[in-house]
Amino acid sequence: MSKPEKIFKSTTDQLDILQRRGLVIDDPMFAEEALIRTSYYEIINGYKDLFIDVNVEEERFQRGTTFSEIYYLYELDNTLRFAMLSATLSAENLLRSVIAYVLAEEHGHSVKDYQHNRNFRQGKKIMHGRAKGKFERELLLQIFSEVYHSTHQPMTYYRETYQDMPPWILVKGLSFGNLQYLFKLMLPESKTKVIARATGMSPELINDRFKQSFSETFDILVAFRNWAAHGGRVYNHRVRRRLSHSPVHARFNVTHSAYQKHGRGRDDILSFIIALSYLRDRGIAERFIQSVTSEINDYVISFPRHEDMLLSQMNLSIALYKEWLHNL
Structure with missing residues (x-):
């Protein structure tokens, strides 16, 4: 019917x-x-x-x-959405910078050098969409070509003035998702260098498990960024990506039990915060935590009976929220 x-x-x-x-x-x-x-x-x-x-x-x-209880929950979420977009923009800028640096350092700054097949893994064969039948590397190089021939600045200036485009200009034309795609297809040693520069860790300490964790943080950041950019509700959103439990979760008092039982720090707003905390610019995560804490606090002051409900929806423990509130 x-x-x-x-x-x-x-x-x-x-x-x-x-x-x-x-x-x-x-x-x-x-x-x-x-x-x-x-x-x-x-x-x-x-x-x-x-x-x-x-x-x-x-x-x-x-x-x-009351109407106010619903409206101010909307306002809380709206503020968090803008804070999330600001955080992902900062994270994106950092990742663009380090990826461009590694490409230039490893393979040179000229298109003919760093855009060579040998500099990227072949990847999987694509089974759907406009690139069906191609390998992922072919699609990546096609994306590079589209950026090179873009009519936007500063790509046009570099193409017309120098007949070339260094990687630090090329990455400006890539979406966050395409930047992630580029990282995915980089060679293992290049990935290690990117992770080291992005996190501030020594390359010798970056093992396969940490590489996997870092790749997952990229997934989480892109997923939340896309959801927020399209106006989605973010405070209690769960993305379709997963952040594996790691030693970084311990900084946020997330035990393996809490991760397994409640999904805390797996695909929720806390997973977004944990992903940000991997980056060498600790201020990105700290500013977002301050926004989250301030918004929760303002709402709870006005509507104290909803504190448990709000924290439960956000999948945050009362202990972690109180710790953040103490540091606000």
């Missing part, structure tokens, strides 16, 4: 519907302004689930739930 057609409703109608479903409109003027400025769909449909009474068949809000 098809669902009834959605019809236009004024903001007054929308507030009446919410009241009939048990939502307390604690400040009608504020609520109407919020719906005009942001939309019913973004606020209510995006964040109502935590406040719905699951014990009744018809959709009704839990007794005493």
